[in-house]
Amino acid sequence: MTMKEVCKKYSISPDTLRYYERVGVIPAVHRTKNNVRDYTEQDIGCVENAICMRNAGVPVEMVAKYVELCQQGDETFLARRDLLREVREGIVRQIEKCQRELERLEYKIARYENAVETGELVWDRAFSLEPETEKKED
Amino acid sequence: MTMKEVCKKYSISPDTLRYYERVGVIPAVHRTKNNVRDYTEQDIGCVENAICMRNAGVPVEMVAKYVELCQQGDETFLARRDLLREVREGIVRQIEKCQRELERLEYKIARYENAVETGELVWDRAFSLEPETEKKED
DNA sequence: ATACAGGTTGGAGTAAACTCTAAGTCAAGC
DNA sequence: GCTTGACTTAGAGTTTACTCCAACCTGTAT
Numbered sequence: 001m002t003m004k005e006v007c008k009k010y011s012i013s014p015d016t017l018r019y020y021e022r023v024g025v026i027p028a029v030h031r032t033k034n035n036v037r038d039y040t041e042q043d044i045g046c047v048e049n050a051i052c053m054r055n056a057g058v059p060v061e062m063v064a065k066y067v068e069l070c071q072q073g074d075e076t077f078l079a080r081r082d083l084l085r086e087v088r089e090g091i092v093r094q095i096e097k098c099q100r101e102l103e104r105l106e107y108k109i110a111r112y113e114n115a116v117e118t119g120e121l122v123w124d125r126a127f128s129l130e131p132e133t134e135k136k137e138d
Numbered sequence: 139m140t141m142k143e144v145c146k147k148y149s150i151s152p153d154t155l156r157y158y159e160r161v162g163v164i165p166a167v168h169r170t171k172n173n174v175r176d177y178t179e180q181d182i183g184c185v186e187n188a189i190c191m192r193n194a195g196v197p198v199e200m201v202a203k204y205v206e207l208c209q210q211g212d213e214t215f216l217a218r219r220d221l222l223r224e225v226r227e228g229i230v231r232q233i234e235k236c237q238r239e240l241e242r243l244e245y246k247i248a249r250y251e252n253a254v255e256t257g258e259l260v261w262d263r264a265f266s267l268e269p270e271t272e273k274k275e276d
Numbered sequence: 277a278t279a280c281a282g283g284t285t286g287g288a289g290t291a292a293a294c295t296c297t298a299a300g301t302c303a304a305g306c
Numbered sequence: 307g308c309t310t311g312a313c314t315t316a317g318a319g320t321t322t323a324c325t326c327c328a329a330c331c332t333g334t335a336t
Contacts, residue, residue: 002312002313003312003313004312004313013294013295014312014313015294015295015296016293016294016295018314018315019293019294019295023293034301034302034303034313034314035301035302035313035314036302036312036313036314037313037314052238052239052242053239054293055235055238055239056235056236056238056239056240057195057236058239059292059293060292060293060294061292074253074257074259077250077253077254077257077259078250078254080250081247081250081251081253081254084243084246084247084250085247087243088240088243088244088247091236091239091240091243092240094236095233095236095237095240097193097194098194098195098229098232098233098236099233100190100193100194101190101191101193101194101196101229102194102226102229102230102233104190105222105225105226105229106226108222109219109222109223109226112215112216112218112219112222113219115212115215115219116215116216116219119212119215121212121215140282140283141282141283142282142283151324151325152282152283153324153325153326154323154324154325156284156285157323157324157325161323172283172284172331172332172333173283173284173331174282174283174284174332175283175284192323197322197323198322198323198324199322277336278335278336279334279335279336280333280334280335280336281332281333281334281335282331282332282333282334283330283331283332283333284329284330284331284332285328285329285330285331286327286328286329287326287327287328288325288326288327288328289324289325289326289327290323290324290325290326291322291323291324291325292321292322292323293320293321293322294319294320294321295318295319295320295321296317296318296319296320297316297317297318297319298315298316298317298318299314299315299316300313300314300315301312301313301314301315302311302312302313302314303310303311303312303313304309304310304311305308305309305310306307306308306309306310
C-alpha cells in the first residue's frame, strides 16, 4: 500500500506519517527498491495503533516507547503490560474530566436554551461556577 | 481571595493564572488599590469555568470567545448557546475516541497479562490493529 | 532601615506535535 | 528528451499553551 493510500485511508498527511516514523511512533516501514515506502499489512497495523493512541491523547513519546518495547522481543511483555496500564489510567482520567465538563455544559446549555426562549437567564447559585460577567458593575 | 490562594485552590501556577487573564479566558479580575489581584466570588467562578473547560481540552481561544460573549450582554444568549453546543459536540467526540482506545487497551492488556503468565503472546487476527513488530523478519 | 515575601509588567523562551520548504530521485506519458 | 507527479531527505518554521525572566513596587517583620 502506497503512502498516498494510507494517508487517504486514515485522513492523515504524508508529513505526519513520515514524522511518526521518524520519532518511532511507527517502526521503519517496508520500502520498494526505489526506497519508496510500501506499507505492508503489519505496517498498517502499526499506523492504526499509532493513530488510535494519538487520538486518545497518548503522547508521542509514550507510543514510541511502546513500539520500542515491541521491537525488543518477548522479554518486554511485563514492561509493555505496565506501560499500557499506565496509558489506560491516563485515558480513564481524561474521560472523567471530559464527563465532568459535559455535565456542566448540559446544565449551561439548558439554561441558555431557556434564556433564548424567554429572554431571561436563570441564575442558579447551586451551580456556582459561572462567568456571568455581564452582571458585574463597571 | 489572593492570587496565591486561588493558585493553591486549583493547583495552578500564578503564571498560568495571569496568562489566562491576558488572553481573555478569564476577564479582568478585581484589584486592590495597590493594583494587586484580589479575586471576588465571581472572578473565582470564571477561573473555575476556565480550568474546567481547559481540562476537557477546549482550546483557549474558544473559552476566550465564550467569555467575550458573556461580557457583551443579553443579546448574545443565542451565540453562547451555539458555542457551548459546539464545545459539547467536540467533547462528546473526544470521549468516543478515548472509549475506542480504551477498548483496544483492555484487550491488549489482557493479552499481555496472559503473556506474562504463560510466556506466550496470543495473537488474534480479529483484533488486527497490532504493532507486533517483534514478529517481523529482519 | 533593610531585607523579604508577595505581588506587578512586558516580553522572551520552551515543549509538543506537527507542517512546510528546498533540493534531489525516479518512472511514466507525450 | 522533457515534463509531471509522487516520492525521498534534512532541517527550518508554526501553533498552542504555557513558563520563565528581569526589573520594578510595597507592606510587614527584624
